[in-house]
Every structure is written in structure tokens, then in C-alpha cells.
């Protein structure tokens with residue numbers, strides 16, 4: 001018989017909602033991916049690399065050009081001092097990076113601290129690796145943790161803490177004080193932090209992304225995970241990065257070598273080129289997205305919806321009860337996609353226990369017409385709730 005953790009799993013909410021959106025011909029503001037095809041120059045670099053570059057196995061930890069480009073990107077944008085030779089590994093997306101971290105760092109019975117709402121891949125992977133989850137729950141509209149909450153979940157058995165920052169689905173970035181508090185707990189309990197920072201470049205206005213790795217005591221106990229898919233709005237590319245001290249990198253590589261071994265060389269070289277030539281993009285991309293976020297927020301507000309501020313990611317959340325929606329998030333999302341032709345994601349899907357059922361997540365990385373029509377359809381969906 002198959003493994004019980006997996007037989008009991010539902011299909012991910014992203015696949016369910018995108019499937020329903022296709023079936024119903026609905027506007028898809030659910031799964032997070034942009035409408036636009038992504039930067040042409042980087043796609044051109046990939047095409048050139050397919051025709052003229054190497055198409056055989058690249059080196060297991062990634063091509064040197066990309067590992068160097070990742071280290072120098074993080075030095076420039078986040079003032080980190082990573083040695084590309086011993087501290088950077090290229091993976092097939094952040095998803096593989098997470099799997100490497102969980103498989104190689106968890107021993108059966110180790111406790112793993114996670115914050116709900118959490119990205120849906122974490123928990124099944126942690127459990128399969130033998131980890132015992134200790135869940136802390138964040139609440140809208142601030143979605144913050146505090147000392148009491150951390151005291152409730154950390155223990156002498158804590159091996160890892162998983163932090164997604166900026167946080168999907170809440171669209172928030174953790175403040176420096178909160179990160180310092182978490183760092184204090186990691187040091188006190190000798191825990192390693194797995195930092196899923198795939199949204200690090202998708203932050204708006206005055207919001208600053210702060211890597212936990214840069215906080216006191218964290219340099220040697222952090223695994224920092226990034227994704228070119230999010231950096232360059234090419235979500236299907238699945239080129240991820242694992243950054244950690246040499247001792248941790250060595251064991252992460254042992255997992256990576258038997259998960260995928262390598263990642264397509266042409267995409268790696270295109271991402272390396274992109275990292276070296278994209279300073280304009282890293283300004284323009286968040287500015288364009290912020291304009292889309294504002295358009296969606298304004299449209300929804302005009303229709304009487306109440307939105308929760310979005311500082312980062314592709315997402316804007318609706319406070320359903322405050323918006324006059326009298327049913328739970330899952331029921332409303334199903335109604336919206338089936339009866340009104342617009343898909344969103346119920347935030348309760350990101351909880352294992354005591355879910356927040358009052359918030360719907362919408363992806364605004366879409367063209368203006370799509371967002372405007374999405375607002376009209378959401379309004380219709382609300383009218384349909386009796």
C-alpha cells in the first residue's frame with residue numbers, strides 16, 4: 001500500500017482552482033502566475049542557450065556562472081557575503097530546495113516549527129521526512145507572531161523552523177523586530193531556519209525584504225531559498241537556489257544529488273544572464289505589479305469589498321465578512337468560480353488546524369481588463385450569496 005501521508009492528501013488547492021477555472025472558462029485570479037510571458041531578453045537568452053549552449057548534464061551543484069551570479073545578486077541586494085563555491089546550490093525550483101532541506105536536516109522525531117497560514121507543500125514534506133510539526137497560527141490583518149506564541153512552539157526538541165518571508169498568502173513582509181525575535185529563539189534552541197524567500201524581489205513601496213540569515217547568530221544556521229521563477233515572473237521555469245553555510249550546503253547537496261541531480265543547463269545560464277543584467281527589471285517589475293495591486297484594490301473598494309493591505313507577493317486578500325459575504329471562504333470561492341466565473345484561493349487551505357475562513361486570496365499579476373472583469377464577477381458572486 002502507498003504511504004498513508006500521501007494517500008490522505010487532497011490535490012493542491014492551486015490545481016483544483018485552476019482546473020475549475022479552465023472547466024468553467026473563468027477568469028483565474030487563483031493560482032499565482034502572471035498573464036505576461038516574462039522578460040523577452042531572458043527568454044531569448046534561454047533560447048540561445050538551447051541552440052548554442054550545453055544540453056548535457058551540468059555540474060551537480062549548478063553551473064558556476066549561475067552560482068556566482070546568485071552570490072553577487074544577494075551581496076548587492078541584501079548585503080549577504082555568500083561564497084558561491086561552498087554556499088550556493090542550484091535546484092529545480094524552490095520546491096526541490098525545500099525537499100532537500102527537509103530530507104537532509106530532519107531526523108525522525110525532530111520538531112519543526114511552522115507558521116500557519118503556510119504554503120501547502122511544507123507539511124506533507126516535513127511529515128514524510130519524519131518531522132513532528134509544531135504549528136503557530138497567525139491572524140489577520142497583521143499576521144504577526146510574538147514571544148508568547150514562539151514560547152508555545154519551540155522546545156528542546158526543535159530542529160527546524162520554517163519561515164516564508166514575504167509570506168504567501170498574506171502578502172506581508174516580516175518586520176525587523178519580529179525577525180530579531182525569531183533569531184533569538186533559533187539561537188536559544190539551537191534550531192536551523194529554513195527561509196523560503198521566493199518573494200524577496202516582489203515587495204512594494206517602502207517595504208524592505210530582510211533576510212533572516214543576516215540577523216545575529218543566523219549566518220551559520222539558516223538555509224535561504226530563492227526562486228528565479230518569482231524573480232523574473234517566469235513561474236514555470238523551476239530554477240531555485242539553496243544558500244547556506246558550507247557544512248549545511250554539503251548535506252543539502254547529498255539530498256539534491258538524488259532528487260533531481262541537476263536543473264536544465266540552458267535555463268540556468270539564462271537566469272545567470274538575467275541576474276547580471278536586470279537592475280532595471282528589479283525596479284520596474286514591482287512598480288508594475290504595485291499598479292495592478294492598486295487597480296484591483298480600488299475596483300474592489302468601489303464595489304464595497306474590504307481588502308487587507310498587500311506589501312508583497314502577487315496577492316491581495318479580501319476580508320469576506322467585512323465585505324458583506326456571509327459564507328465561508330471555501331464555499332464562496334467555489335461559488336465564485338462555478339457561478340460567477342472568477343477563481344480565487346480560500347486562505348483556509350493554508351491551515352492544518354483552526355483555519356481562518358474569512359479571507360479570499362486574489363492574484364493581481366494580470367492585465368487591467370482581466371482585473372476589472374474579475375471585480376465585476378466577484379461582485380456578482382457576492383450578490384448570489386443568499
Ligand code: PMP
Pocket residue numbers: 032092093094095096119164168196198226227228229230235238239240
Ligand atoms: N514557496 C512559496 C511560498 C511559493 O509561493 C512558491 C510558488 N509560488 C514556491 C515555494 C515554489 O517555488 P518554485 O516554483 O520555484 O518551486
Ligand code: GLN
Pocket residue numbers: 012014015030031032033168
Ligand atoms: N505559488 C503559487 C501560488 O501560491 C502556486 C504554485 C503551485 O501551483 N504549486 O499561487
